[in-house]
Amino acid sequence: MGNDRALNDAISPPIHLKRESVIRLRRTLLQWYARTKRDLPWRRTSDPYHILVVEYMSQQTQVDRVLRYYDRFVRRFPDIRALARASPERVLKAWEGMGYYARARHLQAAARQIVRRFDGCIPDDPDLLMTLPGCGPYTAAAIASIAFNKPVPVLDGNVIRVLCRLWAVRENPRQQSVRRRLRTLAEQLVPRQNARQFNQALMELGALICTPRSPQCEVCCWNFACQARKLSSPAQFPVRAPRRTTPHYQIAVGIVWKDGRLLIGRRPTGGLLGGLWEFPGGKRRPGESFRRCCAREIEEETGVRVRVGRQVMTIRHAYSHFRITMHVFECQYLDGEPRPLGCERVKWVSPRALHRYPFPAANRKLIEKLRQQWP
Incomplete structure (x- = not known):
């Protein structure tokens, strides 16, 4: 009963955010990230190829699993041309065990298109990136932002969960209208000068603190603004469709x-x-x-x-x-x-x-x- 009431009391987020609120949210998030961010190998480089590889690997896959494969993969295929000319079977062997093997095929197909269409230079425009095989809106935005510091929002599952809780969004974020509203809000949060760090910080917040179950609200850098916390029901957000039976x-x-x-x-x-x-x-x-x-x-x-x-x-x-x-x-x-x-x-x-x-x-x-x- 209490959970239903929390959802009914949830508010639709404002489309336009107050400047002072945006400034405080940016500052507190970046300060928290500077203190607590994980030391991940792809955060030690801005090489677009390495970012391309890790973003394909990260599709529907947790960081701990990606860590077991990333270094070996980029050693075996050290640049975009090496990946493009490799045999598909060799690429699949390097990917073996990580699952979602279509990603490996798409990554190599993308590498071959980048060599053919862009002379081996990975584009920094999200619209161009989305013309590559397996590169949807999230992956394109992540590559543009993290590799090239483009001020575009990155809406992965972690970010969507954080935003839905921040504004207690009562609709299912899988609905396109809800996703567009979240994107509009995220666009206002991303700073023009430091998008790379901000987007990684927001994904980190969702991965480490604002987790699907048992979120650590007491130590969250955004707990002062979180509407779901004020409703005492952060775990009720995002709203989910009924789970399907697994065949x-x-x-x-x-x-x-x-x-x-x-x-x-x-x-x-x-x-x-x-x-x-x-x-x-x-x-x-x-x-x-x-x-x-x-x-x-x-x-x-x-x-x-x-x-x-x-x-x-x-x-x-x-x-x-x-x-x-x-x-x-x-x-x-x-x-x-x-x-x-x-x-x-x-x-x-x-x-x-x-x-x-x-x-x-x-x-x-x-x-x-x-x-x-x-x-």
């Missing part, structure tokens, strides 16, 4: 041996987990046994007929938008020349060579569990 799929996968080698296939480039390699298999049909599913999927994907043997393990894994339970079987090769019928490529490889190929997370779990059993 759960039952998968059968075959470990197919022939002459000491394993059969693997590469997923179609444009699809889910595109360009990654995997052991053949797929979703079970209603009423189908897992063994029958395994044999059918292998033949449909690769043209190879197998005899399904014992089940060697079950792996459960959660991706961003769905969960799987993978039932893994040993399979004896019977006949058929491997062909890419339901995949992009298919090949026999030795177990020792598997580390050269990029695999989805669930398949990598399988590889680790099988490693001790391989001949």
Whole structure:
């Protein structure tokens, strides 16, 4: 009851902010950031290429996870031209484990367009940046602001949460009208001379203090102005749509041996987990046994007929938008020349060579569990 009342009492934010309020909000935020900001490797550079890489990596991914991949990636591909000329499989291998693999494909496609269209120079105009693959309004604004100090607002999930609480916005920020209003307010907050630091500070505030659950209002540098805090309900903002049920799929996968080698296939480039390699298999049909599913999927994907043997393990894994339970079987090769019928490529490889190929997370779990059993 109290939560409903807090939402009903919430106010629509003003479209025009008072100058004295803007000045105080800027000052207190930048002072807090100067004292407490995290020492992140991409904050030690203004190299536009490094900022481009980290902003693609940061899409729907937390900083701690990006930290595990960023240094290795920029060492492997030290500039825009190195990334543009690399093989897609090498880029996916460097990205392996971070998830959302379309980002890796988009990043390389963007690098190739930058080399071709802009002679290797990353543009500083958000509108031009948004013409690149995978570069939406947030990513374009972040690159323009952080790499080039352009005074444009950066509305990521952390910033949206902070602003919704600051003005107790009672509408869902996923609505375009609400998003436009938040952008109008953010534009007024961003200083013309120090946009780079301000935008990073605002994202940092959302990441460290104004967190989704249990926000630390007592130490927040903006608690003097926060309308959600005055309503005693910061965790009720932003308003969210009802959570959807996460799909759960039952998968059968075959470990197919022939002459000491394993059969693997590469997923179609444009699809889910595109360009990654995997052991053949797929979703079970209603009423189908897992063994029958395994044999059918292998033949449909690769043209190879197998005899399904014992089940060697079950792996459960959660991706961003769905969960799987993978039932893994040993399979004896019977006949058929491997062909890419339901995949992009298919090949026999030795177990020792598997580390050269990029695999989805669930398949990598399988590889680790099988490693001790391989001949």
